[in-house]
Amino acid sequence: MTKDIFESLRKEIKNEPYANHMGIRLRDIGPGYAVMETRYSEKMTNFVGLVHGGAIFSLIDEAFSAASNSHGTVAVALNLNVTFLASPAINSLLVVEAKEESRSKRIATYSIEVMQKDENGDRKIAACQAVVYRKDQRLAFLEEEAT
């Protein structure tokens, strides 16, 4: 059954309109855990020529969403606190990892990091602390599949 959740999430994220609009791909998913990656080209830059903060946050939010919904019930994002540490090189490989730090019936918290990975070593781009509110309601696409 647990396997079904992850398979369904993989499929849903692969077909997600926003993930496709941003070029974000899922690399790994588990209970309370997700890893995503992307490379941002010039079309993701801001008016000073750097990768836009919104593009980096989108990567964070995508991993946060996958990790927090990985228990099969709906998790609603309440609060994200993002600290930007460095600006990534254009077209560099960016990897985001979201890890569950705590989970109660209604609330769960996550620690999320974006790293630039290349042959010269890793570089931390952004760090985030995030909170969801957890509903009882099962994810709709899991229900549909069960039928």
Place this chain on the structure above:
Amino acid sequence: MTKDIFESLRKEIKNEPYANHMGIRLRDIGPGYAVMETRYSEKMTNFVGLVHGGAIFSLIDEAFSAASNSHGTVAVALNLNVTFLASPAINSLLVVEAKEESRSKRIATYSIEVMQKDENGDRKIAACQAVVYRKDQRLAFLEEEAT
């Protein structure tokens, strides 16, 4: 001279790759102040069918960036804290307003709000508190124009 900064920012934001990728338009800009708007269609939705948090954050970050760079020198985003209050209707008019709350030589802080506007009244979608580090360096596109 101040007028030139705002005119330049209007032009730069109009041509910004990311703002165009996201369909965000500048509506108003002043010293430490910016208003932007957008409408997000189905292609901006996440895997549960709602407008993606990354798309809402992108709108926030765009206004934050315009407001914090409106003094003519480079402002680097350090930290954003976003609280999501409601999910906007698809294709609804979203308006973001960024206001400077404080500014010293090196640090400035902003309060940013996203509202859904329609005939039935306004609805608050997200609230953000954000901090920049201010460099001495003038915005490159202002230098180029001065020549």
Place this chain on the structure above:
Amino acid sequence: MTKDIFESLRKEIKNEPYANHMGIRLRDIGPGYAVMETRYSEKMTNFVGLVHGGAIFSLIDEAFSAASNSHGTVAVALNLNVTFLASPAINSLLVVEAKEESRSKRIATYSIEVMQKDENGDRKIAACQAVVYRKDQRLAFLEEEAT
């Protein structure tokens, strides 16, 4: 009935161990709203001789707690994001105001500000954005009084 909540909260805060330990007094309370004040002496300073960040945060949290519990049911603090803007003068009058920004069945958010007030004008010391989780459970001291 509503009047009873505010009278009870006034009494509870007046007798609160921590508020007394910190010298914090309630000035005003209403639905989703609270104002507190204090003056911090040398005994509240840190090792560089300034009023300690913990003392300023305590003032914020006290107002946040009163405002978020003002509806009569238990509100649990989930997340506070504090930006420090200036260091207050020792023994100056510090006033904190907490305002409810949004409230749903389970979640409510607050905007909180600390000002230094004196004859030369006001000075903003800190700004905070905060989130509570709201339980169904009534505040215990309201139940006791009802008996």
Place this chain on the structure above:
Amino acid sequence: MTKDIFESLRKEIKNEPYANHMGIRLRDIGPGYAVMETRYSEKMTNFVGLVHGGAIFSLIDEAFSAASNSHGTVAVALNLNVTFLASPAINSLLVVEAKEESRSKRIATYSIEVMQKDENGDRKIAACQAVVYRKDQRLAFLEEEAT
């Protein structure tokens, strides 16, 4: 020379008015790193009888301050984002650990955690992400000692 910084900080924190007011003791300090501990009695409780959020934040801020000033130059707290995960038992041993996550010339970021420690195992009480602005100015008490 580095040894002198840590010895001085140990002495300054031992004599700090606020740390004494709150009963917080330094346990360990290193470059960008600090561990503190305390036990909060009934006099640190709020009007619902739990340890006050301000008391927990004070512990966080104390460790943050020691860790961020451990390089010998003045670090000014800009922003702290705290998520409260559980309420500690009264008089339980609370241990806070602050770790530097990144440091550039002007900005450094820290991850800070409060744990309740007892024979039945550890329990995470709060998690914090925090940012300082770094000045060139040396800590005054280091200068005085050099004379």
